[in-house]
Amino acid sequence: MHRTAPRLARILACAAVPVMLVASGCSSDSDGKPKAEKSQKSEKTDKAGSSGGAALATPESEKKPAVAPVKFTKLPEACRSLKPKTIEKLVPSTKAKAGTPGRSTDLLTRGSCSWNGLDDNGVKGSQYRWLDVSFLRFESDAALGTSGKQRAQEAYTKEVAKNRATTGAKNVKAAPSAGVGEEATALSYQLRKTGEDFSYVTIVTRTDNILITLTYNGTGYAGAKPPAVADLLKDAVPAVKETVTSVTAANK
Structure with a gap:
């Protein structure tokens, strides 16, 4: 054991x-x-x-491409973008020399004004004229990485195309307009409306981040012939140059 x-x-x-x-x-x-x-x-x-x-x-904010600030931060008063003597020349016997402002919910980005008048020459007939100028200002968009200038360039191309495709327009012609803004196109055509033949001239121009469209048209009544497109264009070019100058003045 x-x-x-x-x-x-x-x-x-x-x-x-x-x-x-x-x-x-x-x-x-x-x-x-x-x-x-x-x-x-x-x-x-x-x-x-x-x-x-x-x-x-990398922070998300740093991944977004930087965009250039806009050159123009203000728009001119559309009804004061043309000189009184210019209005008198283009629209004789205008109803309202001060112009009729267009409706806008944001005058910092959009503005327009129009004038119209009938110059009655009795038995020699009458001449009707209508003038309109509009401004569009574009801001830079950081979210899209697009500057105000680039956005205005895109709008310029679309506006020219839209006027080229005006419904009912005949003999449409378009050509660059030298010496007007940074880029400009002058369009002309004939259009029949209210039983009359109208002659139209539209000049679309861009100055940096602002798009300007000036339209000038007219017709003859009581046997008077409608104005020649060449004559309308001759008066419209100096007028649109004034609107470009008014943009610079408004931003000083």
């Missing part, structure tokens, strides 16, 4: 060794490092990686 007890103790001690080794193996990785230590290092690495990624990220 006494000899058996020590032998049994030795057997149990040897049997315990593999159990401890297994337990030790379960608490460490194949590289021999304890899980707790490796977990701490992994956490540090993750944090470092996260902070590094944040440092490399």
Whole structure:
């Protein structure tokens, strides 16, 4: 009995060794490092990686392309963009020399004015004239990365195309108008309305971020012939130059 007890103790001690080794193996990785230590290092690495990624990220506001500020921040008063003597010449016997302003909800970006009059020459007939000038100002759009000048250029192209496609217009002609703004196109055509033949001239011009459209038309009554397109154009060009000058004056 006494000899058996020590032998049994030795057997149990040897049997315990593999159990401890297994337990030790379960608490460490194949590289021999304890899980707790490796977990701490992994956490540090993750944090470092996260902070590094944040440092490399570019703020969304910096990704947007910068756009140039607009040159013109104001529009002239449309009804004062032409000189009184110019109105008298282009629209004899005008009903309202001060002009009739167009409706606008934002005078900083849109404005217009018109004049009309009938010059009655009795038995020689009468001449009717109508004149209109409109202004559109474009702001730079940071969200789209488009400057006010670029937006005005796009609007200029569309306005020229729209006038070319005037419904019912005949003998439509378009040509660049030199010396008017930064770019300009003069369009002319004939149009029959209210039972009369009208002659039309429209000059579309752009000065930086502002688009200007001047339309001048007329017809003859009581046997009088409608005006020649060439004569209307001859008077319209100096007039639209005045409107371009008024833009510069309004922004001084």
